[in-house]
Amino acid sequence: MANNNELTDHMSHSYGRYILVWMGLLTLTAITVAVAGINLGDVTIAMAIIIASIKSYLVITEFMHLNTESRTFKIFITVALFFIIITLVLLFSDYSKMQGLIK
């Protein structure tokens, strides 16, 4: 943080790295479409969410340069995502228990 004007630290990123990430993202998309074709019951949606999370992780760390940002950024984003995830987990656990009770 000593020099805020430094010629941003992610100079090390080359074209090749982004193309690799892109290929990874397309592969994951193909996997998620293929998996959706197989009937795995409740696991299907879980698989879709897990793959989507991996894809988002790749986009956030590589394309959005979080891997080269300072720790402050990492803490910021972790806290924000933590609250979103906790809300989702609570919501899911709540509604999955209610399922028998509501029509």
Added chain:
Amino acid sequence: MSTQEQTVTTHVHRDDVGSRMGMWLFLFTELILFGGLFFTYSVYRFLHQESFHVAAKSMNVFIGTTNTAILLTSSMTIALSIVAMRNGKKILSLILQGITVIFGLIFLINKYFEWTAEIHHGNYPGSPELISQPPGHILFYGLYYVMTGLHGLHVFIGMIVIMFMMRFTIKDIITPDRTVKLEAAGLYWHLVDIIWIFLFPLFYLIT
């Protein structure tokens, strides 16, 4: 006092880290906006599981998958345009930004055809055919139009923002050592991509 004032006037304020952090803070508000919709989706999906499965069957998986690939590719091109700019390749950066805008346009054109087909099938809010369906079915389409519509609006805004970046690039406001504007536009575009990454399986792949 006078020396202080002097330093203030001669100092050109520039804080790239601060600018990026500001952009991230804005993205968090977007997270709340779409997060709320995702929570709504989850609740209604729990309440109307069967209807959601049936309703999603009419979704065009091919267009959905194509659009996913288009957005992911555009995310790469905007990221590459920043690298190109940092390497001093202004024209290449400009071309990559232009390609990103074109990908955004193709995405919206696909969306137009998709919506037109759905509306043609009578699956639009308030249509007589949709109203005769069970509540879960109506909710699915309501959420589909609101969420993909809001997302489409974001794609449109992103395209305009990137077009401004192209103008800034031409006018040398964005230069190899001043890329923070382009980076902020890139961050926005990537967020739009991430939202689609989640919308795609939730609407197209749950049959």
